[in-house]
Amino acid sequence: MTIRYPNGKKYTPVPKTDEKLPKKKDLSYSNRGKTLEEEIDETNEFYLQRNIAVIHKKPVPIQIVKVEYPSRSAAVIREAYFRTPSTTDYNGVYNGHYIDFDAKETESKTAFPLKNVHPHQVSHMESSAKQKGICFLLVRFSSLERYFVVPLEMLLLAWSRMLNGGRKSIPLGEFEEQAIEIQLSYFPRLDYLKAITQLLP
Amino acid sequence: MTIRYPNGKKYTPVPKTDEKLPKKKDLSYSNRGKTLEEEIDETNEFYLQRNIAVIHKKPVPIQIVKVEYPSRSAAVIREAYFRTPSTTDYNGVYNGHYIDFDAKETESKTAFPLKNVHPHQVSHMESSAKQKGICFLLVRFSSLERYFVVPLEMLLLAWSRMLNGGRKSIPLGEFEEQAIEIQLSYFPRLDYLKAITQLLP
Numbered sequence: 463m464t465i466r467y468p469n470g471k472k473y474t475p476v477p478k479t480d481e482k483l484p485k486k487k488d489l490s491y492s493n494r495g496k497t498l499e500e501e502i503d504e505t506n507e508f509y510l511q512r513n514i515a516v517i518h519k520k521p522v523p524i525q526i527v528k529v530e531y532p533s534r535s536a537a538v539i540r541e542a543y544f545r546t547p548s549t550t551d552y553n554g555v556y557n558g559h560y561i562d563f564d565a566k567e568t569e570s571k572t573a574f575p576l577k578n579v580h581p582h583q584v585s586h587m588e589s590s591a592k593q594k595g596i597c598f599l600l601v602r603f604s605s606l607e608r609y610f611v612v613p614l615e616m617l618l619l620a621w622s623r624m625l626n627g628g629r630k631s632i633p634l635g636e637f638e639e640q641a642i643e644i645q646l647s648y649f650p651r652l653d654y655l656k657a658i659t660q661l662l663p
Numbered sequence: 664m665t666i667r668y669p670n671g672k673k674y675t676p677v678p679k680t681d682e683k684l685p686k687k688k689d690l691s692y693s694n695r696g697k698t699l700e701e702e703i704d705e706t707n708e709f710y711l712q713r714n715i716a717v718i719h720k721k722p723v724p725i726q727i728v729k730v731e732y733p734s735r736s737a738a739v740i741r742e743a744y745f746r747t748p749s750t751t752d753y754n755g756v757y758n759g760h761y762i763d764f765d766a767k768e769t770e771s772k773t774a775f776p777l778k779n780v781h782p783h784q785v786s787h788m789e790s791s792a793k794q795k796g797i798c799f800l801l802v803r804f805s806s807l808e809r810y811f812v813v814p815l816e817m818l819l820l821a822w823s824r825m826l827n828g829g830r831k832s833i834p835l836g837e838f839e840e841q842a843i844e845i846q847l848s849y850f851p852r853l854d855y856l857k858a859i860t861q862l863l864p
Contacts, residue, residue, distance in 0.1 A: 516790045518750055521724040524740065539725065542740035549719055553754060555761035558795035562756070590717045594759035 498567045498602045502552065505650040509556075515655060517554030517561055523547050549586045550597075556655060559662060560595040562587060567602040573631035574601055576624050584621055587614050596661050600654055601641070603634070610641040611657045699768045699803045703753065706851040710757075716856060718755030718762055724748050750787045751798075757856055760863060761796040763788060768803040774832035775802055777825050785822055788815050797862050801855055802842070804835070811842040812858045 496504075499519065509515040528541035550564040564587075566578045579599070587597035591614050599612040612632075620632045637643075642657045697705075700720065710716040729742035751765040765788075767779045780800070788798035792815050800813040813833075821833045838844075843858045 510790060513790070513793055516787070516794055516796070521722040521746075521748075522727075523722040524725050524743070526723075536744055539740060539743040539745075542725070542743060543737055544740075545722075547722075555763070555791050555794040555796040558761070560756035560759070560761040586717070589711060589714070590756050592714055593717055593756040595717070595756040 498565050498600075498604075501652045502565055502600070502654075505652045505654060506552075506554075508650040509655065515554060515556035515561065517552055517556065519551050520547070520549065520553070546580070546582070548582055550583050556596075560590065560593070561655075561658075562590045562595050562597045563600055565600045565602070567604050569605055570631075571603065571605050571634070573633045574603070574637070575631045576620060577630065579617070579621070584617070588618070594663070596658060598658065598661065600644075601637070603637075606634075607646075609644040609646070609652060609654075610637045611644060611654060611661075612637070612641045613661055616640045699766050699801075699805075702853045703766055703801070703855075706853045706855060707753075707755075709851040710856065716755060716757035716762065718753055718757065720752050721748070721750065721754070747781070747783070749783055751784050757797075761791065761794070762856075762859075763791045763796050763798045764801055766801045766803070768805050770806050771832075772804065772806050772835070774834045775804070775838070776832045777821060778831065780818070780822070785818065789819070795864070797859060799859065799862065801845075802838070804838075807835075808847075810845040810847070810853060810855075811838045812845060812855060812862075813838070813842045814862055817841045 503519065506515075506517045506519070509517060523545040524539075525543045525545050526539055526541075527543070528539070530538045530540050532538065550562055552565065553560070553562045555561065564579075564583055566574070568574050568578065587595075591597045597614040599617055601610045601612055602608075603610075616632075616636075620636070624630050642660065644652060644654055644657045647653050704720065707716075707718045707720070710718060724746040725740075726744045726746050727740055727742075728744070729740070731739045731741050733739065751763055753766065754761070754763045756762065765780075765784055767775070769775050769779065792798045798815040800818055802811045802813055803809070804811075817833075817837075821837070825831050843861065845853060845855055845858045848854050
């Protein structure tokens with residue numbers, strides 16, 4: 463759980479200066495404290511520049527209540543609220559394929575808690591898959607520095623197991639068996655489209 | 664131009680009660696004062712419910728500057744600004760096809776002004792089309808109650824004509840010749856996917 467301070471900034475611990483630097487190899491492939499969202503943005507920018515794919519993060523949905531129009535300057539939103547998204551965060555097109563996914567991360571070293579996934583996201587992906595979209599979760603085990611593409615079918619099995627009273631998380635072992643692990647590379651670090659080729663028709 | 668009052672609400676004229684009701688046929692097919700966005704939302708909801716397509720409007724992109732976290736209630740955004748969108752407003756998937764479009768309306772009865780279209784939207788559609796996405800504009804001539812699907816190729820021709828010093832709008836006659844007119848129906852009123860079948864590969 464992220465601690466949120468009243469000014470809306472996340473608490474970021476100050477790195478100790480006497481900490482040993484990671485080995486060179488680790489440094490090259492390290493995410494240098496980037497959020498998963500920043501890593502994906504970087505990858506998507508790479509895809510866009512190279513004409514590999516056009517995939518964007520959707521803006522956060524906001525309910526705007528009050529806007530001020532100061533003369534000679536930009537409109538200022540003075541009261542607004544966060545709304546629950548009705549879809550996943552990322553979508554776009556890759557060589558004729560509709561791509562749709564959400565990105566999730568966990569600090570756990572043993573399992574991915576399904577409470578990170580919202581029911582409306584599951585049903586959105588189910589609807590998109592019926593239209594032959596390629597739908598998945600991109601999950602980062604942050605403490606392990608491991609990334610997996612979870613095909614929708616795998617998510618749906620775990621989801622229905624939970625709805626039937628079974629476990630509320632997906633153990634790492636299931637990821638290793640059924641998900642597609644993303645092999646980190648130098649640039650882009652997170653070449654997730656390479657990992658989904660086996661999901662394409 | 665919509666009149667904007669300081670509280671951010673649009674001015675909506677109160678309908679006169681002694682106004683004559685439109686003829687029955689007009690009423691059935693009329694948009695009843697709906698915005699183009701509302702009409703498209705209604706169509707997209709119809710497509711979603713019938714498993715025809717999954718197409719959503721993206722949220723308006725906002726730069727959030729200040730958020731308050733009152734105890735025991737939802738976070739309130741207290742300062743935020745509208746950002747320029749980097750993509751079109753609508754995208755999704757329709758039977759294996761990636762769909763990407765923007766909706767525009769004009770009060771003009773003779774031509775569609777290209778200033779309604781932003782350069783980043785044009786380049787976004789060009790990139791998406793290279794990935795085999797189906798990209799177009801949906802244009803409403805509000806005074807004429809006529810709706811057209813403008814294929815990207817038609818837009819690009821008019822766009823480069825403008826960049827080369829030619830006219831800054833697309834005349835209605837070109838719409839009638841080169842665009843696809845949407846035949847209004849009862850429900851959904853604006854069945855735009857029917858109009859794009861000739862754009863599919």
